[in-house]
Amino acid sequence: MxxxxxxxxxxxxxxxxxxxxxxxxxxxxxxxxxxxxxxxxxxxxxxxxxxxxxxxxxxPHLFRYYNPKPSKVEAAETAMRELIGTKYCLAVNSCTSALVASYRALGIGASDEVIVPGYTFFATSATVASSNAIPVIVDIDDSLNIDPTAIDKAITKRTKAIAAVHMRGAPAQMDAIIDIANKKGIPVVEDFAQSGGGSFGGRRLGSIGTIGCCSFDYYKVIVSGEGGFVTTDDEWLYTRAQSWHDCAACWRPDRFAKERKEGELFCGENYRMSELEGAVALAQIRKTEKMLAGYRRAKKQIKDTIEKLPGLSFRRLTDEAGDTAICLVMFLPDADITRRAIEAMQAEGVPAGGIYDSKVRDWHIYYYWEHILDKKTVAADGLPWSAVPENELPKYSREMCPRTLDLLSRAVMVDINYNYSEQDCNAIALAINKVLRSTLK
Ligand SMILES: Cc1ncc(COP(=O)(O)O)c(C=O)c1O
Incomplete structure (x- = not known):
């Protein structure tokens, strides 16, 4: 051979x-x-x-980094940055991920507290606990968003952030919240998962607080099936959120280089958005203004046609012009009348539903967050609860936010569709009038 x-x-x-x-x-x-x-x-x-x-x-490559350019995820980030009006924007795979990345970017961890409203999707508070911190749950007010006076009362030496959630399309009372936060030097995390494109005082939600978190899951205003965005003007927070969202630091010019500034690198996770979601998100962001115009037109027509009967009031809007108008919420005198009215509206064909019914589980209401109320823990270390002396932990109970339960039990929510025609809106409003005339008499 x-x-x-x-x-x-x-x-x-x-x-x-x-x-x-x-x-x-x-x-x-x-x-x-x-x-x-x-x-x-x-x-x-x-x-x-x-x-x-x-x-x-x-x-396509579908991986956002090392993708032969242009990247759809990058284009979606640019479009979202322009829509929201922040200097920085990071795409992630969900708003839950955006929340963890934001809390972690802020340096929140064991023995810290974050103030959250008793009415929000569970993710806002679950991610506080999964970041090893303590959620402090407070009441909402008749805007269905966190009550600024309740925030003020709940601040302690451990408070490291306030989660201002903009529920069901409408802005929280951001002027009062920012006032309190600035006085105490506490960052505000805006959870605008349910209110993408909404605004307060002429500024888009997600650009008013320290950092913002949006959801693009299917049920939201702007959607890509799954997905989320972190928005901020703070370059350092953006960099740290990036670090958390990609443990391999693929986003860095040289991902194996030493950290450029202490606190840039740490053990994060993988929350990267794929190019498929990026492409859908980009198309959706471009459609946002058109969708918002449709929601607002339809809601205005329905609301203007509803008779102002005694016993009926509407959800307080902190800034009507900034409401995304994805739903119309009315309050009735008590939970029984509300239940009857909802059933009657549904029978008429109105897309109406309740928010809180003590017999129906719903992850949006603190009453059902037993993981927190019963201080569940994933590991034998007992975190997050074990990091704080027992007598200094918040006193959780199912009755702790009575105003939240009262308001939600009296709320009728009518979903708005941006494609509704004038006839659709008229039919819905007349059906609501028919039911309310009968149930409120
Ligand atoms: C207020 C709020 N925050 C956070 C989330 C979590 O969003 P995602 O499903 O994108 O993780 C949701 C989703 O329902 C939400 O409504």
Whole structure:
């Protein structure tokens, strides 16, 4: 057997050239995505033929970093930054992730407290606990958002943030909240998961507090199935949120370089948004103003047509012009009348629902957050509760926010659709009038 000289010793190369190989993602994946849009069978067949006839189809990379540019996620970040009006914006895979990244960016951890409203999706407070800090739950007011006076009373030496949540499309009382926060030097985390595109005092939600967190999950104003954004004017918080959202630091020009400033690098997780969500998010952000105009037109027509009967009041809007108008909330005199009115409206075909019914579980109301009320813990270390002496922990109970339960038990929520026609709005309003005339008499 002749001894062949190895390439490393100056011999010929055994493998001169490889490929071309098809990309990992190609026509099959594109057609799979296309099938989700449910086109007519004829059109789907036409597109299928075109796609299959395309030679060497170049599928996308789908990983936001190292993606042959342009990146859809980056474009979505730019569009969101322009929409919200902050200097920085980070795309993540959910608002839950945005909240953890924000709390962590603020340096929140064991024995710290974050003030949260008793009415918000569980994620706002669960992420405080999963960041090893203590959620302090306070009442809402008739805006259905956190009551600024309750915040003031709940501040302690451990308070490291206030979570100002903008529930059901409408802004919290941001002027009063920012006043309190500034006086005490406490950062404000704006959770605008349910109010993307809304504003207060002419400024978009997510740009008023220290840092903002938005959700793009399917049920929100602006959607990409799953997804979220962190918004801030603070470069350092943005950098730290980036660090948390990508433990491999792929976002850094040289991800293996030493940290440029102490606190830039730490053990984070992986909350990166994929290019698929980025593409959908980008298209949605571009449609936001049009959707908001539709919601506002429809809500105004319905609200203006509802008779102002004794016993009926509307949710207080802290800034009507900044309401995204995704729903209309009315208060009735008591929980029984409210339940009856909701059933009657549903029977008429109105898309109405209740918010709090003591027999129906709902993750948006603190009453059902037993993980927190009963101080559940994931590990034997007992965190987050074990970091604080027992007598200094908040006194949790199902009755701790009576105003929240009272307001929510008397609320009727009517969903607004931005595609409603004038006839749709009129029919809904007249049906509401019919029911309220009967139930409030
Ligand atoms: C107020 C609020 N915060 C946070 C979240 C969490 O959002 P995501 O589903 O994107 O994690 C939600 C979702 O329902 C929410 O309504």
């Amino acid at each position: 002749s001894e062949e000289k190895l390439a490393i010793d100056g011999g010929g190369k055994a493998v001169e050239k490889l490929g071309p190989f098809p990309t990992k993602i190609g026509s099959e994946e594109l057609l799979e995505i296309l099938s989700m849009w449910r086109l007519s069978p004829e059109n789907e067949a036409r597109i299928k033929e075109i796609v299959q006839g395309e030679a060497n189809i170049q599928g």
